[in-house]
Amino acid sequence: ETGVTQSPTHLIKTRGQQVTLRCSSQSGHNTVSWYQQALGQGPQFIFQYYREEENGRGNFPPRFSGLQFPNYSSELNVNALELDDSALYLCASSPPQGQGYGYTFGSGTRLTVV
Amino acid sequence: GQQLNQSPQSMFIQEGEDVSMNCTSSSIFNTWLWYKQEPGEGPVLLIALYKAGELTSNGRLTAQFGITRKDSFLNISASIPSDVGIYFCAGRTNAGGTSYGKLTFGQGTILTVHP
Numbered sequence: 001e002t003g004v005t006q007s008p009t010h011l012i013k014t015r016g017q018q019v020t021l022r023c024s025s026q027s028g029h030n031t032v033s034w035y036q037q038a039l040g041q042g043p044q045f046i047f048q049y050y051r052e053e054e055n056g057r058g059n060f061p062p063r064f065s066g067l068q069f070p071n072y073s074s075e076l077n078v079n080a081l082e083l084d085d086s087a088l089y090l091c092a093s094s095p096p097q098g099q100g101y102g103y104t105f106g107s108g109t110r111l112t113v114v
Numbered sequence: 115g116q117q118l119n120q121s122p123q124s125m126f127i128q129e130g131e132d133v134s135m136n137c138t139s140s141s142i143f144n145t146w147l148w149y150k151q152e153p154g155e156g157p158v159l160l161i162a163l164y165k166a167g168e169l170t171s172n173g174r175l176t177a178q179f180g181i182t183r184k185d186s187f188l189n190i191s192a193s194i195p196s197d198v199g200i201y202f203c204a205g206r207t208n209a210g211g212t213s214y215g216k217l218t219f220g221q222g223t224i225l226t227v228h229p
Contacts, residue, residue: 004156033216042120042202042219043157056216090156092217103147103217105156 002027004093004106012112013081021076021109023091029104032074034066035090037108043090049074078111086113120203120220127193128228135201135223136187143205146179146186147217152199160201161188193227200224 005024013019025032031050035043045058049068063079072093078085088108120137127133137146145164149157161172163179163186170177176189186203203220 035217035219040222042118042204042221043217045216045218048216058216092156103159105149105158107154107156 004029004091004104006089006091006106006109008109009107010110010112012114015081015083015113017081018077018079019081019111021078021089021091021111023074023076023093023106025072025074025091025093026104029093029095030072031094031096032068032072033092033094033103034074034076035092035105036060037088037090039087046076081113083113086111118203118205118218118220120223122223123221124224124226126226126228129193129195131193133190133193133197133225134187135203136185137203137205137220138185139205139218140184141205141207141218142183143207143218144183145206146177147204147206148175148177148186148188149202149204150199151202151222157202190225193225195227195229198225198227 004026007022033048034046037043046060047054048056052068065077067075088110090105090108092103092105094103118137118139147162148160150160151157161170161177166183167181168179174191178187200222202222204217206217
């Protein structure tokens with residue numbers, strides 16, 4: 001059983017640029033959530049995707065957007081990057097409701113904005 | 115954004131000692147979770163708690179879901195060097211729709227174990 005995989009592992013971008021991060025969910029999991037973890041902090045919920053639609057969002061601006069594909073994989077897009085967007089971005093997948101507890105996290109993408 | 119209040123922020127202990135950390139919130143959660151994160155990795159689930167008052171063990175780890183549903187604690191007995199890492203509590207509300215799946219995390223407890 002493969003876990004959650006994220007790519008790339010590290011990324012350096014310039015302020016104002018756009019970035020796309022990718023996540024492959026664990027086998028059998030149909031829901032994907034994205035979290036931002038600043039240095040020295042706990043992860044903060046960005047949004048969740050289920051059935052290819054966003055169905056929950058944290059306190060993040062619209063320049064953070066996402067997609068979920070029919071194979072349940074997901075992308076996180078961030079436009080107009082700001083220095084404060086530098087963080088570890090974590091993807092977590094979870095199984096269909098009623099099929100046990102999920103929330104398997106990937107190892108994350110370390111984004112540095114300069 | 116909202117975060118849970120987790121304490122202590124860091125702990126330096128000797129191998130073999132017991133460890134206790136806790137988490138409090140102003141909001142009620144239906145599920146409490148404890149994760150461990152090591153450098154370069156994502157959080158790994160240690161224990162999940164689903165009912166108020168529940169006490170659950172996983173090896174040397176024991177966690178409890180507070181009666182008020184606003185707090186939880188994690189104990190590690192007889193610590194070993196590989197227990198080193200950052201421990202996070204997280205709360206989840208089970209409401210359907212937009213709340214499902216959202217985890218609210220604490221700030222983390224950094225654990226250092228001296229051999």
